[in-house]
Amino acid sequence: MKGNGVRQSMAWIHGWLGLLAGWILFAMFVTGTASYFRPEITRWMQPEYRPHAVPQAEAARTTVAWLQKNAPHDEQWTIYLPTERTLSTRAFTRARPNPDPKAPRAPRRPEVRLDPATGAPIEARDTRGGEFFYRFHFQLQLPHPWGRWLAGLCAMFMLGAILSGVITHKRIFADFFTLRWSKGQRSWLDAHNVSAVLALPYHAMITYTGLITLVVMYMPWPILANYPKPTAFAESLYGDTAGQKASGQPGRLADMGRFVEAASAEWEGARVSRIIVGNPDDASSTVTLLRTGEDRLNARGASITYAGVSGARLAASPAPGPAVETAGVMLGLHLGWFAGPLLRWVCFLLGLTGCAMVATGLVLWTVKRQRPGAQPFFGMSLVERLNIGAVACLPAGIAAFLLANRLLPPMLVGRADLEVSAMFWAWFGLAALSLLRPVRRAWIETLAISALLFAAVPIADLAMVGAFPTDGLFVAFDATMFLLAATLGFAAWRTAVRPARAARPRRRAPVTVAEVREAVDVA
Amino acid sequence: MASAQLGGQGWSMAGRSLTALIGGYAAAAGLATLLARLLPVERVEATAWGMILSFLFYAAFGLWAFHEPRLTRVAAVIWGAAVVAGGAALLLGVRP
Numbered sequence: 001m002k003g004n005g006v007r008q009s010m011a012w013i014h015g016w017l018g019l020l021a022g023w024i025l026f027a028m029f030v031t032g033t034a035s036y037f038r039p040e041i042t043r044w045m046q047p048e049y050r051p052h053a054v055p056q057a058e059a060a061r062t063t064v065a066w067l068q069k070n071a072p073h074d075e076q077w078t079i080y081l082p083t084e085r086t087l088s089t090r091a092f093t094r095a096r097p098n099p100d101p102k103a104p105r106a107p108r109r110p111e112v113r114l115d116p117a118t119g120a121p122i123e124a125r126d127t128r129g130g131e132f133f134y135r136f137h138f139q140l141q142l143p144h145p146w147g148r149w150l151a152g153l154c155a156m157f158m159l160g161a162i163l164s165g166v167i168t169h170k171r172i173f174a175d176f177f178t179l180r181w182s183k184g185q186r187s188w189l190d191a192h193n194v195s196a197v198l199a200l201p202y203h204a205m206i207t208y209t210g211l212i213t214l215v216v217m218y219m220p221w222p223i224l225a226n227y228p229k230p231t232a233f234a235e236s237l238y239g240d241t242a243g244q245k246a247s248g249q250p251g252r253l254a255d256m257g258r259f260v261e262a263a264s265a266e267w268e269g270a271r272v273s274r275i276i277v278g279n280p281d282d283a284s285s286t287v288t289l290l291r292t293g294e295d296r297l298n299a300r301g302a303s304i305t306y307a308g309v310s311g312a313r314l315a316a317s318p319a320p321g322p323a324v325e326t327a328g329v330m331l332g333l334h335l336g337w338f339a340g341p342l343l344r345w346v347c348f349l350l351g352l353t354g355c356a357m358v359a360t361g362l363v364l365w366t367v368k369r370q371r372p373g374a375q376p377f378f379g380m381s382l383v384e385r386l387n388i389g390a391v392a393c394l395p396a397g398i399a400a401f402l403l404a405n406r407l408l409p410p411m412l413v414g415r416a417d418l419e420v421s422a423m424f425w426a427w428f429g430l431a432a433l434s435l436l437r438p439v440r441r442a443w444i445e446t447l448a449i450s451a452l453l454f455a456a457v458p459i460a461d462l463a464m465v466g467a468f469p470t471d472g473l474f475v476a477f478d479a480t481m482f483l484l485a486a487t488l489g490f491a492a493w494r495t496a497v498r499p500a501r502a503a504r505p506r507r508r509a510p511v512t513v514a515e516v517r518e519a520v521d522v523a
Numbered sequence: 524m525a526s527a528q529l530g531g532q533g534w535s536m537a538g539r540s541l542t543a544l545i546g547g548y549a550a551a552a553g554l555a556t557l558l559a560r561l562l563p564v565e566r567v568e569a570t571a572w573g574m575i576l577s578f579l580f581y582a583a584f585g586l587w588a589f590h591e592p593r594l595t596r597v598a599a600v601i602w603g604a605a606v607v608a609g610g611a612a613l614l615l616g617v618r619p
Contacts, residue, residue, distance in 0.1 A: 009590040159582050208578060215574045221552045222559030222573030226566040226618045236567045321564070323571035330575070 033351030042129030057257030062119030251283030299332030389431030397427025553608030
């Protein structure tokens with residue numbers, strides 16, 4: 001660890017940070033990259049849903065009509081209006097807390113997705129859709145709040161690995177252009193450098209902004225220094241939203257479409273992303289509308305609050321200062337909502353370079369430590385096996401998730417959960433089975449199985465949906481599946497044609513000072 | 524290279540890792556909080572600056588903990604920064 005210079009110590013810590021968080025980071029990069037297409041994945045996973053686009057004001061009206069029929073006495077409604085990409089309305093409701101303190105808390109109601117034209121729940125196969133990748137990306141399918149803490153810890157390791165990796169790097173410009181195939185360790189190092197250096201600004205940005213998305217949870221202490229009541233911070237960010245107490249007098253909400261039109265007009269035609277209705281059946285109900293973040297870098301849009309019954313404009317969020325604007329832009333950069341189709345594909349490809357960076361770094365850790373003819377030590381075997389389980393088997397799980405969506409009967413009860421189970425059974429099952437095979441064979445076979453499963457996704461789509469897809473979204477999705485299958489197949493083929501490990505000449509453990517220095521530079 | 528050096532230094536490495544992970548967080552949180560309390564700008568702005576910069580502090584403390592060879596120095600600086608910054612923030616109390 002403690003070499004002479006900063007480059008040596010940073011090389012050492014880079015290796016350990018990357019290794020310890022690498023397997024989870026790989027899964028976070030993969031699911032995060034998929035999340036750029038969250039609405040599109042959801043639409044692919046509900047092929048029978050044919051939405052009718054309607055103006056936002058109309059969608060707001062139909063949604064409120066449905067909520068007034070089905071959850072009239074709730075404390076709060078949250079409505080996500082349809083966009084050009086989601087094409088459906090999402091609504092969450094929160095029940096009033098039971099006045100009896102001993103009564104159990106009302107369970108949180110699941111999200112409802114509504115057809116914006118009719119206000120009726122969407123009639124399509126039940127699925128988590130792209131939401132699954134999005135949630136897994138920062139919650140890791142662990143109970144709250146442990147998944148978010150673990151994801152934050154791994155992001156922090158990633159930040160440390162990026163900073164130490166940059167310090168380690170002597171030839172950051174030259175390595176931009178260097179990729180030597182079929183040279184053993186040198187190739188893995190080049191691949192790691194190319195994938196990391198090429199997209200370095202992206203990796204640094206996505207890691208830091210990722211930490212910022214949950215900063216209120218990870219680093220709440222600055223709030224305590226400035227606010228006697230921690231909730232006051234959020235209020236000063238968003239303006240005083242929906243903080244009104246219910247009066248107890250019944251009241252009827254004014255036409256929701258008018259609120260949408262009024263807010264949109266105030267924002268010079270910008271769309272409304274979300275509506276929060278407080279105490280919807282009360283005389284003191286409030287309606288807060290949030291501006292979309294899709295047309296600008298700052299994802300934290302402005303908000304306006306109206307009195308629900310009279311329609312009077314009560315408050316608006318203040319114009320953000322430089323720090324709040326910076327935080328909003330960081331959030332926006334992470335979420336990528338601002339990106340149009342072309343830029344979104346660029347983000348997707350940059351995300352894939354992140355996956356490649358983590359994967360090649362993990363492999364490099366083992367390749368660097370292999371000695372010809374030597375029995376792998378325990379730590380080495382452990383890392384090799386976990387690498388296979390993460391890098392080669394996770395793609396199989398994702399393909400299984402998508403395959404299950406097409407193969408399970410559309411009306412099967414509990415199918416959304418079964419899709420998720422299919423993912424984890426395929427992922428961990430394949431990883432467990434791979435333990436039965438020698439390391440090299442295990443790499444080749446798991447990569448090949450993942451490739452085959454991805455190739456099966458568009459075939460299952462054609463077979464089960466029955467018609468050749470004409471919608472561009474379905475064509476693009478199926479084509480992407482074939483490309484992912486080809487990439488995984490190529491990886492399996494490269495592993496197979498590579499000369500076996502024992503046959504390859506290898507350098508001894510470095511002994512001289514010069515060799516130590518060289519080894520460190522290579523790290 | 525590192526694994527050979529580490530033989531018999533398990534406890535020292537554990538102490539260093541804990542100092543980086545937990546002490547580094549505490550020091551970063553303390554500094555970010557003090558910054559948020561003292562910055563002469565609006566309180567919402569000062570809070571946001573503290574939060575935005577906190578992870579940079581954390582990363583700097585964490586990496587330096589593995590660069591500085593003397594563990595006592597690492598522990599003194601990082602835990603010291605946590606106690607001093609956190610204590611100062613506590614003594615100052617909530618911004619009036």
